Amino acid sequence: MDSQHWQSEGPNTGNTVIKATGGGAHKYADLFKERLGISIEKEDEMDCLVAGANFLLKAIRHEAFTHMEGQKGFVQIDQNDLFPYLLVNIGSGVSIIKVDGDGQFERVSGTNVGGGTYWGLGRLLTKCKSFDELLELSQRGDNRTIDMLVGDIYGGMDYSKIGLSASTIASSFGKAISENKELEDYRPEDISLSLLRMISYNIGQISYLNALRFGLKRIFFGGFFIRGHAYTMDTISFAVQFWSKGQAQAMFLRHEGFLGALGAFMSYEKHGLDDLMVHQLVERFPMGAPYIGGNVRGPPLGDLNEKISWMEKFVMKGTEITAPVPMSPPGTTGLGGFEVPSSKGDALRPDASNLNVGVLHLVPSLEVFPLLADPKTYEPNTIDLSDHGELEYWFTVLSEHMPGLVDRAVASEGGTDDAKRRGDAFARAFSAHLTRLMEEPAAYGKLGLANLLELREECLREFHFLDAYRSIKQRENEASLAVLPDLLLELDSMDEETRLLTLIEGVLAANIFDWGSRACVDLYHKGTIIEIYRMSRNKMQRPWRVDDFDIFKERMLGSAEKKPHSYKRALLFVDNSGADIVLGMLPLARELLRRGTEVVLVANSLPALNDVTALELPDIVAEAAKHCDILRGAAEAGCLLVDAMINIQDSPRESSLSVPLMVVENGCGSPCIDLRQVSSELAAAAKDADLIILEGMGRALHTNFNAKFKCDALKLAMVKNQRLAAKLINGNLYDCVCRFEAAN
């Protein structure tokens, strides 16, 4: 888990105990004791395997995946509906284990024809020097030269009566008996593929029969034989699908190489992970994790300097490894498993795990947002990056943003040499992530645009850029606060209906201040903040591309047929600093307060681009409250303005209403929000809420555009990316979305 935990143990005092499992735990125990004074405590291999698999399947959302025809598909496993399952561990031999619960399992079967058989026979038949070389050979093989196919027996025809196609293998290596050929006459590539398919099909078939024997729906495959090899997974999947006639599916584990080690870790008493919940665990991918290819390389990384220089080496190593992998969509043949693997497909990456190793953080305060209509089917991302075209587009966009972002980040730290060095390291680290994900989009789990945007923020933080947009945010807040009084006067002179429309227009118009959008940043060179804000407001033309304003208006103000609805509490998920919050969301909050609705401003816990944070908001509200009694009274009632900095007695109150205004943090530090993991404060504040307003592209479009809630929801955003506008709303850059969805 966190390296700090290990570091805090202090220097080795001679009685350190490390839990370990597998052959190595026996083989090297004496050496560890002799050289390092460390005692290796051996744990049972099968216990560890099962404990490791159980932990991963419960703790990591995107752990299990299917692999068919070169495509990974993540499977969401319900923590409460995991057992029983079949675990097939393919090492030298194969163990088939029925798992009924934590510590409850039985080895129900196995086969001596496993990875060792493939490697042993393969070595004898091809003269390969390593297991990886043998696997790599199979990648270029054509097994039809050796295997006897149904078509070979039936003159190229299918044996349709019993459902066998001409390309089905009738007999592995069967052609060798009828041809007058010697071993040298066969290509090693073909031999390797034929062997791989023979063994994988056999394992797939035996596993399926065992699943059938115990009535199990799920079969997870793991072990050294698989090691991320796409074609091996495809063959096993194909076998399971073929024998089960599509009733069963093979699944694989993302951290399959670590089952035993994790299980050994789980055997420590008091590791505190017994009651873990998936929503409390956050997987991050720091470049500083001292792992390459599943091996720890060197001591835990201490200070930032150490991290930067290690990262430089790591990236060099990464480039070495990743260079030969083609930048094309991952895939094998796409042809039903009986075809030969395409050499253009996923190259073999024996060390595919090198950058996949995340660090799991336990954040006990995270909760599932209680107002999600159905947390089980909720998917935060609107854009799925498993679509290669999308990934390529966003990869390019984010790569092009990099120089500007680095300049901004370095400037935010005073432009010192140290900041420049960190800036370089950040750029290299984030580029390495992007390159890695281009090659293997599923390397870190299911990949959506929100994950990429969050990864960028995490990466900045990793290199100690805590708030790259600090000065921009301050400047924009000040400029906007200066014009707020005039805006409030203008609003107050309007009738209710015009005011509501102007307020929503104001939110949409002010959402243009987005430093994460290339198009908007280009715009900022063309005028002052206020000029751009005015221009944006003047351009507001209804109907917007998505325009549910009239439904929202009817709900708020009522109509001839309907009475107005009085919301008890509204959660306003706010977005950017400056005009967005000051001239957009705060005036809307004020309107809700005026109507007797409690308002909770939900802001980021950590900075992301120019988003306003929960820490910054109270000061902004305090400044705004100087010009507005409604905000002031509500903020005081909500204890937001603790030390009432203004002399309230002196100014007459606009309203006697004083329902509270609160600020809560959302638990995240990204431009998007995953509502499966929010702060406990937000979860608590949500209990009484009956209206949710999600604002901005990140929170309302990239994520949550399709989210359904238990209460009314208003999604407001200006679309500041042409491609997204075209794809999502069949519209154009700067089009607006005002989507209102009544409670489910």
Ligand SMILES: CC(C)(COP(=O)(O)O)[C@@H](O)C(=O)NCCC(=O)O
């Ligand atoms: C990062 C963002 C989601 C932030 O938008 P916001 O939530 O502030 O409205 C947005 O700027 C974005 O999607 N940018 C895409 C890159 C671009 O078009 O340049």
Ligand SMILES: [Mn+2]
């Ligand atoms: Mn934003």
